[in-house]
Amino acid sequence: MRVVMFGYQTWGHRTLQALLESDHEVVMAVTHPKSDHVYEKIWDDSVADLAEKHDVPVLLRNRPDDPELLAALRDVAPDLIVANNWRTVLPPEVFDLPPHGTLNIHDSLLPAYAGFSPLIWALINGEREVGVTAHRMNAELDAGDVLLQRAVPVGPADTVTDLFHRTVDLIAPVVDESLDLIASGRARWIPQDRSRASFFHKRSLEDSRIDWTWPAEDVERLVRAQCDPYPNAFTHHRGQRIRIVESEVSQGRYGGTPGRIFIREGDGVVIVAGAEARSGRLPGLVVKRVRTEDGVEHAATDHFRTMGGYLTARP
Numbered sequence: 001m002r003v004v005m006f007g008y009q010t011w012g013h014r015t016l017q018a019l020l021e022s023d024h025e026v027v028m029a030v031t032h033p034k035s036d037h038v039y040e041k042i043w044d045d046s047v048a049d050l051a052e053k054h055d056v057p058v059l060l061r062n063r064p065d066d067p068e069l070l071a072a073l074r075d076v077a078p079d080l081i082v083a084n085n086w087r088t089v090l091p092p093e094v095f096d097l098p099p100h101g102t103l104n105i106h107d108s109l110l111p112a113y114a115g116f117s118p119l120i121w122a123l124i125n126g127e128r129e130v131g132v133t134a135h136r137m138n139a140e141l142d143a144g145d146v147l148l149q150r151a152v153p154v155g156p157a158d159t160v161t162d163l164f165h166r167t168v169d170l171i172a173p174v175v176d177e178s179l180d181l182i183a184s185g186r187a188r189w190i191p192q193d194r195s196r197a198s199f200f201h202k203r204s205l206e207d208s209r210i211d212w213t214w215p216a217e218d219v220e221r222l223v224r225a226q227c228d229p230y231p232n233a234f235t236h237h238r239g240q241r242i243r244i245v246e247s248e249v250s251q252g253r254y255g256g257t258p259g260r261i262f263i264r265e266g267d268g269v270v271i272v273a274g275a276e277a278r279s280g281r282l283p284g285l286v287v288k289r290v291r292t293e294d295g296v297e298h299a300a301t302d303h304f305r306t307m308g309g310y311l312t313a314r315p
Helices: 009-020 047-053 067-076 118-124 160-168 171-184 216-225
Strands: 002-007 025-031 058-060 080-084 102-106 129-136 146-153 234-237 240-253 261-265 268-271 283-292 297-299
Touching: 002 009, 002 047, 002 067, 009 025, 009 047, 009 080, 009 160, 009 171, 025 047, 025 067, 047 058, 080 171, 102 171, 118 129, 118 160, 118 216, 129 160, 129 171, 146 160, 146 171, 216 240, 216 283, 240 261, 240 268, 261 283
Parallel strands: 002 025, 002 080, 025 058, 080 102
Antiparallel strands: 102 129, 129 146, 234 240, 240 283, 261 268, 268 283, 283 297
């Protein structure tokens, strides 16, 4: 088949690499210009550089709806478009142009976690597995019929970086199998159960701000979901922002006001957490390592030398 690829960052790069190594012909790649958005500078392997290395024509676009792009697509006459991590809406005149339509590769187990940053949101929410879905694109966000899904488990200590590496390694086999099914006429498209759908927005720095009324378990997952190289989960101490680099849920149960710097436990310092913390029936968050605004990382027991005072969402 003749294939056009729409994609961006490492997800798009891995997809293009899989297509280049397949038995199919990549006739064009469309990708976004480089971005200064904090989340788009992470995992930023260049689709454009890979395409140019293999003499594949490249078009750079923020939005794929201009006459020049549509004319170029008609000229190369693809049998299929494959998209992964395309950041703006593809119009019907693009996704319905090829005879086989557009295959979108999305890093969640649709219909859950449609939209942006699905691995981060899934980890925050305590999902037991994450994965990759290959589905046919339609006019609704990540809502088209499913061809393939592959899942990997989420362990109790996994970070979002762990999950990124596990799921990005699924891209090549999912792309290979999907194209074989489509090319051979064996593809079976399964409609999504839209009653189970959930949609998530792009993350920003605001989404890394710790709310100490969350249960300690939720805050601990947020810390793992915002591990390096992502912007770390952060809070404020004595008016200064600090990032929580490593934490765990406490063994003991601690009562009081959310955000209170309370007591040492093991090799960390317990912060009271949870809207019902006053009951004394909830664990706290053991903060083990923090990073100050100068970029220096500290053991929490060194940073919080005296107990008392509060960590707050804002200065």
